[in-house]
Amino acid sequence: MKIQGKMFLWLSAFILVMAVVYGVWSKEAAGTTALVMAFGLSVMIGFYLAFTARRVDVGAQDDKEADVADDAGEVGFFSPHSWQPLALGIGGALAFLAIAMGWWLLYFSAPLILVGLYGWVFEYYRGENQNQ
Known part of the structure; x- marks a missing residue:
């Protein structure tokens, strides 16, 4: 550092x-x-x-003598089957498009963003992925 x-x-x-x-x-x-x-x-x-x-x-x-592998380690857990980032991406794109085309697009993007965010946060708390 x-x-x-x-x-x-x-x-x-x-x-x-x-x-x-x-x-x-x-x-x-x-x-x-x-x-x-x-x-x-x-x-x-x-x-x-x-x-x-x-x-x-x-x-x-x-460390000047360190190898690249010395800094390797666990990066984190990423859900391999999640569709929520797609919903957030589409909602975010529509929200930014609303700035250029018209604020009425926020009526379509806000629900997509909220549903995508809610789904991503609570993905492992419901359904078949629920921890026992």
């Missing part, structure tokens, strides 16, 4: 320099403000990663 903190802090220094150059050169407030905010966000992430790196064990990414 130490290297990620350093990377974000170096990125924040670069973004600050670019914000100053962009602000002086273009004299445009919106882009300069966006770059200054990106600098702030990068500093927060870099500080958090550097701060927590001192409190956790050394990871494989901090």
